[in-house]
Amino acid sequence: MTQAQQPKARRITIEPITRLEGEAKIDIFLDDEGNVDNAYFQVVELRGFERFCQGRPVEEMPRMTTRICGVCPGAHHMASSKAVDAVFNVDPPEPAKKLRKLFYCAHIIHSHLAHFYAFAAPDFVLGPSAEPGKRNILGLIEAVGLEVGKKVITARSYAQRIQEMIGGKATHPVCGLPGGMSKPITEEERKEIEEMAKSLVEFSKFSLELVDNIILRNKDYMNLIRGDTYYHETYYMGMVDQNNNNKVNFYDGVIKVVNQKGMQYARFQPKDYLNHIEEHVEPWSYLKFPSLKNVGWKGLVDGKDSGIYRVNCLARMNVAEGMATPLAQEAYEKMYDVLGGKPSHATLAFKRIIRKAGLNHIRVHDLRHTHATLMLKAGVHPKIVSERLGHANIGITLDTYSHVLPGLQEAAAEKFDQVLDESDKIGNIDVSKLLAEGEEIDSRPCRSRTCDTLIKSQAPLCGFNQL
Amino acid sequence: MDKKIKLAIGLGSTCAGCDIAILDLNEKILVLASLAEIVFWPTAMDFKLSDLERIGKNEIDISLQHGTIRTSEQEHIAHLLRERSKVMIAFGSCSCFGGIPGLCNLTSKEAIFETVYRDTPSTVNPDFITPKTEVKEGGYLLTLPELYEEGKALPQVVDVDYYLPGCPPAVELIDRLLPIIAKFLETGELPPKGMVIASDKTLCDECPLTKENKMISKIFRPHEIIPDPKRCLLEQGILCMGPATRGGCGARCINALMPCRGCMGPTAEVKDQGAKMISAIASILGVENEKDLSEDEVEKLVNQIKDPVGTFYRFTLPVALINRRIKEGS
Numbered sequence: 001m002t003q004a005q006q007p008k009a010r011r012i013t014i015e016p017i018t019r020l021e022g023e024a025k026i027d028i029f030l031d032d033e034g035n036v037d038n039a040y041f042q043v044v045e046l047r048g049f050e051r052f053c054q055g056r057p058v059e060e061m062p063r064m065t066t067r068i069c070g071v072c073p074g075a076h077h078m079a080s081s082k083a084v085d086a087v088f089n090v091d092p093p094e095p096a097k098k099l100r101k102l103f104y105c106a107h108i109i110h111s112h113l114a115h116f117y118a119f120a121a122p123d124f125v126l127g128p129s130a131e132p133g134k135r136n137i138l139g140l141i142e143a144v145g146l147e148v149g150k151k152v153i154t155a156r157s158y159a160q161r162i163q164e165m166i167g168g169k170a171t172h173p174v175c176g177l178p179g180g181m182s183k184p185i186t187e188e189e190r191k192e193i194e195e196m197a198k199s200l201v202e203f204s205k206f207s208l209e210l211v212d213n214i215i216l217r218n219k220d221y222m223n224l225i226r227g228d229t230y231y232h233e234t235y236y237m238g239m240v241d242q243n244n245n246n247k248v249n250f251y252d253g254v255i256k257v258v259n260q261k262g263m264q265y266a267r268f269q270p271k272d273y274l275n276h277i278e279e280h281v282e283p284w285s286y287l288k289f290p291s292l293k294n295v296g297w298k299g300l301v302d303g304k305d306s307g308i309y310r311v312n313c314l315a316r317m318n319v320a321e322g323m324a325t326p327l328a329q330e331a332y333e334k335m336y337d338v339l340g341g342k343p344s345h346a347t348l349a350f351k352r353i354i355r356k357a358g359l360n361h362i363r364v365h366d367l368r369h370t371h372a373t374l375m376l377k378a379g380v381h382p383k384i385v386s387e388r389l390g391h392a393n394i395g396i397t398l399d400t401y402s403h404v405l406p407g408l409q410e411a412a413a414e415k416f417d418q419v420l421d422e423s424d425k426i427g428n429i430d431v432s433k434l435l436a437e438g439e440e441i442d443s444r445p446c447r448s449r450t451c452d453t454l455i456k457s458q459a460p461l462c463g464f465n466q467l
Numbered sequence: 468m469d470k471k472i473k474l475a476i477g478l479g480s481t482c483a484g485c486d487i488a489i490l491d492l493n494e495k496i497l498v499l500a501s502l503a504e505i506v507f508w509p510t511a512m513d514f515k516l517s518d519l520e521r522i523g524k525n526e527i528d529i530s531l532q533h534g535t536i537r538t539s540e541q542e543h544i545a546h547l548l549r550e551r552s553k554v555m556i557a558f559g560s561c562s563c564f565g566g567i568p569g570l571c572n573l574t575s576k577e578a579i580f581e582t583v584y585r586d587t588p589s590t591v592n593p594d595f596i597t598p599k600t601e602v603k604e605g606g607y608l609l610t611l612p613e614l615y616e617e618g619k620a621l622p623q624v625v626d627v628d629y630y631l632p633g634c635p636p637a638v639e640l641i642d643r644l645l646p647i648i649a650k651f652l653e654t655g656e657l658p659p660k661g662m663v664i665a666s667d668k669t670l671c672d673e674c675p676l677t678k679e680n681k682m683i684s685k686i687f688r689p690h691e692i693i694p695d696p697k698r699c700l701l702e703q704g705i706l707c708m709g710p711a712t713r714g715g716c717g718a719r720c721i722n723a724l725m726p727c728r729g730c731m732g733p734t735a736e737v738k739d740q741g742a743k744m745i746s747a748i749a750s751i752l753g754v755e756n757e758k759d760l761s762e763d764e765v766e767k768l769v770n771q772i773k774d775p776v777g778t779f780y781r782f783t784l785p786v787a788l789i790n791r792r793i794k795e796g797s
Contacts, residue, residue, distance in 0.1 A: 011607075014515070015515060015516050015517075016509045016515070016516060017509075018509045018510070018511075018512060018513045018514070018515070019509075019510070019511060019512070019513065020510070021482070021483035021486075021510060022483070023478065023480075023540075027607070027609060029607050038605055038607065040604070040607075040609055042609065042611060044538065044540060044611055044612050045480055045537060045538050045540075045541070045612070045614070046579070046583065046598070046614055047480055047537065047568045047571065048571050048574065048579035048582070048583060050579075050582045050583050050587055051571075051574050051578055051579045051582040051583065052570040052571050052573055052574055052579075054582075055573070055774065055777065056774050056777040057688060057773045057774050057777075059688055059689060059690050060774070060777070060778075063725075063728060064567060064781075066482075066484075067482045067484070067566070067567040067568070067634070068482060069482050069483065069484075070481070070482035070483045070484020070485065070486070070487055070635065071482075071483050071484070071486075071487055073482070073484060088690075114487065114490065118490065118511060119511075132512070132513035132514060132515075132518075133512070133513075133514070135512075135513050136508075136511050136512040136513065137490075137496075137511055138496070138500045138505070141497070146497075149497075150494060153493050153494055153496070154493075156490070156493070157491075157493045160491060164719070167723060168719050168720050168722060168723025168725060169719045169720070169723075170491070171484040171487050171488060171491075171635050172484060172634060172635065173723075174719075174720045174723050174725040175723050175725065177689060177690045178690045179690065180690075182689075182723050182724045182725045183696070183723055183724040273589075274588055274589060277589055278589055278590070278591045279587070279589045279590045279591065280591060280592070281584050281590065281592045281596045281597070281598075282596070282598075283596050283597065283598055283599045283602045283604075284598065284599070284602050284604055284609040284611065285598060285611070286598045286611065286614070288583075288584070288590065290589070297591070
């Protein structure tokens, strides 16, 4: 333990942060009255991809940057593959693009499913007061029963299997090459994927019901979610279709930023990210702090004068004007009905901290009262950090947004169907139709030019884990 | 079964892909849960460092640790687990050999700080502030673990009993742990120390592609050629680490028609995976007309290999005979 003596204040250290990917700790400082005076979320490691990837062949980057995060390697693989396309100035042929989208849909499903069921759901299903040894995926299966548990396991295995069929490996895929993919899939594989995809759509509906039953019908949870205690007004950044319909896009769109009122603040091509994003350094964390360059870094505060922006699930929803598929659109509309309008600034960031630190005696109101917004004041706040760095597997943040996730899964699952329906053979697809409809699936910004810029560029948007 | 072994899963500098690989056991994760009580697993469970510190010597039966050792805290966790565990397993390539984070040994901490915290185009840090192990912030002392100059494999830090390589380990290899745990639970018996839970042969031995013992004169980068999907990639001129790499991974990269990058590490007979690969390449590259080649021509031939260190030692640099660059640029 690295607990230093604090003569006046009481320090509570949460070390390590659990149920997420990446190494971090939280230090909370209490004043004489036992109120929180300050809190810091510190990332405790650095690997240095930005440096050691220099000198390596650029086409190897999709196979190396996946190790930034093993929970979302698909995102890093695709971002890197697209960046490498840009370096070589090549555009993959349509069948390759469709394969990438198919792969990435499966990845989105896996990543969100793993996050929701393995990392976040234990808090909701078992409740915040469950003992630590039970608050996990195994405890969850025990609580919901083997039948439901197996359903989750099967759905997860399908999402992994599809990625493996296309990408070689589900974790740390290898299929992306400059301008394309390393291999096609066979007709038998396509059929197998189609069956799994249909099953995943059903599973997404099941997940929505589960959220409905466990969270939306629980008054306490809903009060927490909708209340003003867990609330911060920030900018949001996410990817939407290149055309003007502004639907959520997972793979190949344009970056849109909205302000605290939900109005468009910026819209730019991924390659132009340097005109819009900068990173700040603090001496107490190995992770950097990205912000909107044209607003500027004003410290860890919210509001329109602060360049802090959030990315990932809620941000994607907030910047978009809907989902491209009907079932997902339905869930999208329901989500904003539940949250009481768009954009939603709700966050439950403190819930787990308070519980984990055994601070139940401190009323949330006290926290808020003591500091305008607890950690925002001076320390970093897990929500800000995790959301700004944006990542499907930040348990703390996504506790809040778990109700959003099934919608995403469903969207991806529906896309599968759509992609598959359009052709008998994946290697021989007429995508012109898809494109004519502005049908783009996708994800992470592709940014490029030099190798290290590429790699670096993945940090602000793709991973919590320090590069 | 009422009786269970105590299992811990610790992390070094990791991507957590190893944790996801454990979840890939799918329904067998329930078998694991029936055999083992998990007492530490940060990625999936809420036990804290203080919970681990409270456990007594040898009270954990089996510990798996994944990730490279890169910081003082990661080293501390490795020692904590070792002292408390009867059996310590290096899990995944980072833990077994150093892995991709071990490529930091090609540079220095200083150079990494300069790039990350100063020179990257998105970074705005005119005063070149860098993370410190101790810093006063708002009247409070905040600490960070020390980042070491180099990355190490787990066996370079603590005594390791078994190795389960792969990035991440193939699920069929993780599956092999289950009968080992079951037997240990039932009889207290363990496999011989030092065992590598994988194939004893090279990837080439289990590769589905056909080898024709052809020599090559040109090396292609993976995107420069559409390979024949049935023939050995190396014999088509694509650098593939198969000859120097242990099998057991299910040849998944090869099945995706991509060359092996060596994540399973070397076989038991080989000390240095990269050296083995260099000798494998030397025996097929331009050998046919070697006698007629001038020095310049030989150099040209070899210069086709764009990144020998990053290719041949991608996953094993920290355990290589020459395992770090003394000075960047040298």
